[in-house]
């Protein structure tokens with residue numbers, strides 16, 4: 564990886580809007596990335612792929628400006644010598660081997676020794692043993708790895724990864740989360756999109772949250788979660804002492820509603836963090852077991868609708 568060529572942020576979106584006919588995919592989005600991993604979090608159709616396509620130069624903004632290493636990725640092809648992209652779609656040639664696929668891209672990126680670059684990149688993604696097999700017979704997870712190796716082959720300073728964990732099994736996910744973290748730790752600027760909060764949190768130190776084409780929040784995973792703590796939540800607690808615990812939590816005012824179904828206590832609270840602190844202490848005081856605590860409705864839609872209403876003006 565060569566030294567940064569610009570003193571400003573490696574990646575900048577400035578008042579970017581993008582529309583397709585009547586569809587507004589992005590509306591007045593501004594952010595600047597720094598080295599390390601940033602997560603772009605959003606529900607389906609939020610505008611993640613559009614943002615990444617703009618950064619990759621696949622399309623241009625309707626308004627505003629996009630800069631990668633100070634250059635316009637749409638009009639300045641030299642950006643691609645320092646930019647690696649894992650796109651949303653597959654786009655791999657089925658009749659080429661993994662090695663040929665990666666070498667081909669490395670040549671296009673004017674790498675001095677494409678064969679050596681392919682060896683290194685395939686090793687980084689754990690595909691050395693399958694390097695000479697045709698991509699055609701690869702699983703979804705292996706294909707994702709080939710795409711990642713392609714993106715890494717020219718040792719780029721900036722990496723744009725569109726949902727790179729899609730289609731991977733849990734072990735592959737863990738390995739790729741580690742790899743992506745290491746890439747950020749090496750000083751690269753990595754933007755990785757996802758619609759799963761817990762997943763993107765593990766990869767990224769910083770998150771950008773897009774909802775319906777707008778950037779509604781940015782910050783650490785913990786900071787984003789904090790934005791949600793004062794919203795109503797429903798939490799399911801599996802315990803043989805559901806009645807006893809529910810009564811105490813209600814009496815103490817930590818929850819404002821309880822429902823009991825055999826050994827399951829479902830509580831309504833506006834103070835999820837206070838509850839998280841109080842519950843284990845209360846269980847010890849009452850000498851009762853708590854087997855499992857799980858928030859309900861923690862799907863991204865509910866997170867996002869909470870963020871949209873509470874995070875306006877935060878980080879914008």
Ligand SMILES: Nc1ncnc2c1ncn2[C@@H]1O[C@H](COP(=O)(O)OP(=O)(O)OP(=O)(O)O)[C@@H](O)[C@H]1O
Nearest residue numbers: 583586587588605606607608609610611612613614
């Ligand atoms: N080429 C296109 N033509 C027309 N509309 C488009 C096009 N690309 C995206 N859109 C629309 O723009 C909006 C944002 O789409 P985008 O693909 O960026 O979202 P996303 O967050 O990546 O979603 P997903 O997770 O489903 O890929 C959507 O309403 C989508 O239908």
